[in-house]
Amino acid sequence: MTGNIITYPYQRLINNLPLTKLMVTGEELKSMSPEEVAELQKKNCIFCHIASGKVPAKKVYEDEKVLAFLDINPAAPGHLLLIPKEHQAILPQIPDEDVAHMFRVSKKLSNMLLRSLQVKGTNIFVANGAVAGQKAPHFMIHIIPRSEGDGINLSLPENEATAGELDESRNKMLPRIRQVFGMPGGGESMEAEPAAPDEGGKRAEEHPAEERIETGHQDGNKGEVEKLDFDALKTLLEGK
Amino acid sequence: MKCRICEMMKDKGGLLYEDEKAFAFLSRRPAAPGHIMLATKEHYPILENVPDDVISHIFPLANKLSTITFETLGAHGTNIMVNNGITAGQKEPHFMVNIIPRREDDGLKLEWSPKKPPESELEDIHATLGASEQAEEPAPEQANTEEAKDEDPGDKDYLLDSLIRIP
Numbered sequence: 001m002t003g004n005i006i007t008y009p010y011q012r013l014i015n016n017l018p019l020t021k022l023m024v025t026g027e028e029l030k031s032m033s034p035e036e037v038a039e040l041q042k043k044n045c046i047f048c049h050i051a052s053g054k055v056p057a058k059k060v061y062e063d064e065k066v067l068a069f070l071d072i073n074p075a076a077p078g079h080l081l082l083i084p085k086e087h088q089a090i091l092p093q094i095p096d097e098d099v100a101h102m103f104r105v106s107k108k109l110s111n112m113l114l115r116s117l118q119v120k121g122t123n124i125f126v127a128n129g130a131v132a133g134q135k136a137p138h139f140m141i142h143i144i145p146r147s148e149g150d151g152i153n154l155s156l157p158e159n160e161a162t163a164g165e166l167d168e169s170r171n172k173m174l175p176r177i178r179q180v181f182g183m184p185g186g187g188e189s190m191e192a193e194p195a196a197p198d199e200g201g202k203r204a205e206e207h208p209a210e211e212r213i214e215t216g217h218q219d220g221n222k223g224e225v226e227k228l229d230f231d232a233l234k235t236l237l238e239g240k
Numbered sequence: 241m242k243c244r245i246c247e248m249m250k251d252k253g254g255l256l257y258e259d260e261k262a263f264a265f266l267s268r269r270p271a272a273p274g275h276i277m278l279a280t281k282e283h284y285p286i287l288e289n290v291p292d293d294v295i296s297h298i299f300p301l302a303n304k305l306s307t308i309t310f311e312t313l314g315a316h317g318t319n320i321m322v323n324n325g326i327t328a329g330q331k332e333p334h335f336m337v338n339i340i341p342r343r344e345d346d347g348l349k350l351e352w353s354p355k356k357p358p359e360s361e362l363e364d365i366h367a368t369l370g371a372s373e374q375a376e377e378p379a380p381e382q383a384n385t386e387e388a389k390d391e392d393p394g395d396k397d398y399l400l401d402s403l404i405r406i407p
Contacts, residue, residue, distance in 0.1 A: 073354035100296035121325025129317025155329035158269035
């Protein structure tokens with residue numbers, strides 16, 4: 001898999017995290033650089049204080065990179081929070097190897113909960129961004145022990161989706177997926193693309209998929225096209 | 241018994257992404273528009289069965305797909321979740337990661353009411369987990385799978401058995 005080449009300007013997500021707006025006004029926030037926002041969030045981050053030992057927590061796992069401890073406001077007894085020790089606001093900021101490490105640790109912790117608490121299941125849950133329910137400006141993975149009738153609502157609703165709607169979403173995503181993962185039609189253009197955290201929010205709301213298709217479809221490792229079998233994309237590209 | 245997820249992989253219709261270890265497709269019964277299911281190619285029923293090298297592959301991948309929904313679907317956030325066991329909402333007997341694009345006021349509620357337990361309760365749990373964690377320490381990765389089989393077949397079998405009953 002290719003490295004961390006995603007350049008999505010996610011600063012808006014970070015700026016919108018809870019608590020940030022309590023510390024500075026919206027105007028001040030706009031004038032701050034990403035580094036300044038990170039510094040502000042870090043200074044006031046309870047999870048950084050837990051990681052550094054300034055604030056006590058009931059730790060259950062610790063290594064040089066991560067720390068897991070009992071949530072003091074648990075969804076269920078044994079609810080664990082796993083955090084990177086270094087201040088990272090959201091998942092897209094975290095390097096691949098650290099993401100991999102955190103989820104390997106999550107699996108281990110989930111196993112431990114199943115065995116030692118005799119629960120019947122676990123949820124591994126990440127909220128990325130305020131609209132997804134992220135409540136602190138420090139990335140964390142929830143590991144939640146589950147029992148029947150525990151009143152936790154994490155079951156996913158099943159909505160109707162028409163074939164047309166599914167195709168639409170897929171067609172929007174495919175060119176970018178191929179680009180990011182270096183598949184046929186994708187390009188190294190990604191890395192050359194300047195990361196523009198501040199303007200990017202707007203760009204994402206417009207039509208980034210369309211915007212990027214052109215860059216996406218020049219060099220073709222044709223052999224892989226067959227193998228990958230992205231029918232919709234082929235149609236899309238050939239139809240152009 | 242046929243696994244619907246394994247069948248889907250063979251079928252290849254509607255795939256979003258595929259490599260040697262994993263594949264992704266859009267849920268036909270999405271929790272929110274653009275709901276991606278990222279599954280292992282190998283049939284692993286539950287999280288515990290998934291080897292670490294596959295875990296190390298699939299979650300950075302989930303992160304990238306999640307970011308791509310910000311870029312291409314205008315999502316303002318994402319939930320990434322694993323439902324491990326029927327009790328936790330697992331619907332197919334094949335391990336997968338759900339990536340759910342979120343938007344303001346999308347009406348989706350994935351929530352819990354936090355309960356503030358008395359300090360003594362937290363201490364009890366901490367003691368239970370602490371004891372278990374220490375017991376586990378000297379036995380690193382390889383030993384883990386066996387340990388699970390030897391020491392506590394109960395939980396694991398329950399998860400597997402209950403999944404096998406999924407129609």
